[in-house]
Amino acid sequence: MKRSILFVTVVVIACSGAGVPTQAAIGDRDATIDTVQVNGPLRLEVHDMAAFQATSPFEGPATITAGTGAVLLVKSQIGSLCRYAVSGNADVHGAKLGVHIVFVERLTVCTADVRVLQYNATLTTPPGTYDVALVHELNGSVDTIARQSVTVR
Numbered sequence: 001m002k003r004s005i006l007f008v009t010v011v012v013i014a015c016s017g018a019g020v021p022t023q024a025a026i027g028d029r030d031a032t033i034d035t036v037q038v039n040g041p042l043r044l045e046v047h048d049m050a051a052f053q054a055t056s057p058f059e060g061p062a063t064i065t066a067g068t069g070a071v072l073l074v075k076s077q078i079g080s081l082c083r084y085a086v087s088g089n090a091d092v093h094g095a096k097l098g099v100h101i102v103f104v105e106r107l108t109v110c111t112a113d114v115r116v117l118q119y120n121a122t123l124t125t126p127p128g129t130y131d132v133a134l135v136h137e138l139n140g141s142v143d144t145i146a147r148q149s150v151t152v153r
Contacts, residue, residue, distance in 0.1 A: 037087060041124040042099065044088040048081040051114040058116050064132050066150035071123045073099055073134055075145070079117035082110035090123050097130050099123060102137040125152050 037044045051058060062075040084103040091098035099121055123132075134146040 035081065035086070039087075039089050041092070042088055042090040043122045043124075044086070044101070045120045045122075046081060046086045047118045047120075048079075049116055049118075051078075051116050058114075062134050062146035064134060064146055064148035064150060066130075066152045067122075068153050069124060069127070071097060071099075071125055071130060071132055071150055071152060073121040073123070073132070073146075074118070075101075075134070076116055076118035078114065079103070080110055080115040081117065082106070082108060082115075084117065086117070086119065088119075088121055092123075092125070095128065095130050097123060097125065097132045098135060099132065100135045100137060103139075105139055127152050 034048075035046045037046075058076065058078050060076040062073065065072050083106060085106055086101065086103055088099065088101045091100070101119060101121065129149065129151045132146075132148050132150055133144050135142060135144050137143075
């Protein structure tokens with residue numbers, strides 16, 4: 001009997017912290033969801049927020065700019081991290097850089113409210129001039145959505 005009570009107490013204590021989320025739940029209509037991925041020289045930050053909280057256009061054009069030691073790519077569009085798994089990778093061939101953002105549709109039920117998905121991609125590069133192509137891949141369809149020549153300091 002003492003062992004049963006001790007076991008139940010240990011399980012309750014162990015599980016009491018398991019339900020505390022470290023970030024907002026994907027189903028929360030007002031939440032901002034963030035993910036960060038690092039793949040070689042590419043750092044991809046993806047933010048998902050309710051449309052009324054968005055500070056950028058829902059379907060904004062992609063921007064490609066040069067920073068100190070990096071190329072910065074930003075894009076916002078209608079979508080959510082509930083609906084899409086988002087990942088990225090970079091192809092570096094001399095002065096030609098290709099940043100591929102891949103959207104894979106999840107098999108899940110999401111809220112019906114309009115959400116904005118924004119990503120910030122940072123590609124670490126040495127100083128120089130680069131031709132950058134931003135490529136989106138969605139459900140097997142590939143599209144180059146922006147091209148820009150930039151000079152990294």
